[in-house]
Amino acid sequence: MAALAAAAGGALSAPAAAVDETPPGQVNFPTHCLPPQEAGLPPADGPTTARITVDNPAPQVGDTVTVTYQVIATPAVADPDRSPAAAGLPADAPTPTGRVLLAGAQSGEVTVVGGRRDVPAAPASPANPGAALPALTMTGTFTVTAPGEITLAPGGYTLHTSHPVDLDTVCTAAEAPVSVRLTATPLPTANLRSVFLAAPAGAPGARLKVTAAGFTPGATVTVAGRAGAAETADRAVATADELGVALAELPVTDKATTAVVAYEGTAWSARLGSGPAAYTVIGVTPPPPGTQEITATVEPGTLAMTQAGEAITLGAVPYGDGGGAPGRIGTVTVKDARGGPAGWSLIGKVTDFTGPGGLRIPGGSLSWTPTCAAAAGSPSPCTAGSAGTVGPDGAVLASTPDGPLVGGTFTVDAAVTLHVPPYTPPGAYTAVLTLTLS
Incomplete structure (x- = not known):
């Protein structure tokens, strides 16, 4: 029976760092590892060395942040004495999962999952009670829901094997220090002044x-x-x-x-x-004899938008498989005829998708990839919003910057995808997408 056992000093292989240099996001914290009952081994306590990184340290509310949790050293090691031919676990046996704890402006936790990794073979002996595991890397994502500083700290992790049966070594963390701090900014709000x-x-x-x-x-x-x-x-x-x-x-x-x-x-x-x-x-000084004063006024207009179509129909997803239901929003035409220095932002928000019997698919399951083009002669350039989650907190679809003289006509579009979980009950699921121009 192959197992992940608890033993002291389970160093993982990791990329070498400069002497006395701690990589950003790397921390140490006490860990209690409990091997599977089938292993017949006692628990072990020891330090875990871990590192957390994020792909976007300055997100905007509504953005999706990818979190990477790497376990560099752990008290849990491979137990070759309980592996076939005392040669360690076979290739691709361990599969790690873990938690990253959020605090500050946004609380909660992020579930991170790693792919299976090889465990090096090592014969059992009194001098070598267990073979070190390779570095374990787990990733997950979360959607930013509040502006301000958000801290990320490592939580517990589980090392799962399926050789020859499913076994788990569970490592709980205590007093884990903050590993990463990120600052989230709010979405632009509608200016109705x-x-x-x-x-x-x-x-x-x-x-x-x-x-x-x-x-x-x-x-x-x-x-x-x-x-x-x-x-x-x-x-x-x-x-x-x-x-x-x-x-x-x-x-x-x-x-x-x-x-x-x-x-x-x-x-x-x-x-x-x-x-x-x-x-x-209006001037009050009369023009000289034989001349006439000519005055022409260019009147500013309004900032307005029109949208083609009244409904969005997404593609079907087979029951059981789940997956992405693709579609497109109705093309939006924005006309800025104000003639002033202010740019504009077009923000979209979507409700949860409601299906038969009140079943719901979260609005955060809808993502888009926006595009924006300015008509010829438009003074302002148009910038499409970032690809990512729309959700109930909203995301920028397109915008133009402030400038000495702005305006123009702009065509805005977006491909959308609803990520439907596997085995979502059959039926039609409907939500409302609201676009706000300001």
Whole structure:
């Protein structure tokens, strides 16, 4: 009977490191290893040396992070005395599984699984009670659900063999230190701030009534004149009421003013400011005899989107096998005619998929690969969101950056895949995908 037994000093083979240099993410912690009852061996206590790494140390909420848990040294070693011909376990016998503990902004645990690994043959002797296992590498993934610092620490692990029967050596961890810290950033939120003018034009010095809406209740709102991407000398301040509405009178004295914006904070930003509303300062000095003054106004438009189709139908998945149900979202056309400096973000969120009898497939099982293209002549470039999980917390489908002058027409698309678990009961599963443009 082959087994993974508990014994002291089970060093695993690992890539050599520089002298006195500890690789990032490598920690030591006490471990209690309990061999299978069939092995007839006592438990063993000893240190485990492990290393945790992540593929993305600065994810965004909604991103999927891949975690790698490597066990470099463990009290559990191969027991060749209980292997056929005292020659160690056969090739591909051990299969490790483990846990990585999450804390901080997001709590929980990540299940990690490793592929089967060879155990080197070594004859049993008093001087060699067991053959060292090779380094064990396990991987798993989790979806970031909250912004802030998230810590990862190694948890217990299990070494499974199936030669000639299924046996488990279970190693529990105590007081495992933090191995990795990552910082998650929140998704961009919809900016619904806007500004409305009582008149589209006026003489120099006119007091323009301005309504700013969608601001934080109680916030100080600055209303300012704008000439392209730069502010003019025209400025007024008001306080937003409990509904987020601020009323101001803006004396427009700067003849360079061509638009009005409103914002919270010390300076305009795409996150806390409104788009521009066009305004024309009408000259009062009559033109010289024989001449006429000609004024043309380019009025800013809106930021809007349209989507082709009303429903998304994914491909079928055979019962029992599970797998990916592929499809595409309806093509989205975004038109930015505001004429200001603010870019935009298009964010998607999906509910859980509900099937027969209330059965559910989590919304986090839906992933996409976005694409985005700007029409010829569009001032702004378009950036597609990252491929990955959509989920109820959302993910960026596409965006354009802030700039001195932005705008254009953009075509946004995405291939989607619903990952259906094996033996999901047959039936139609339906969810709602919501796209928010801001």
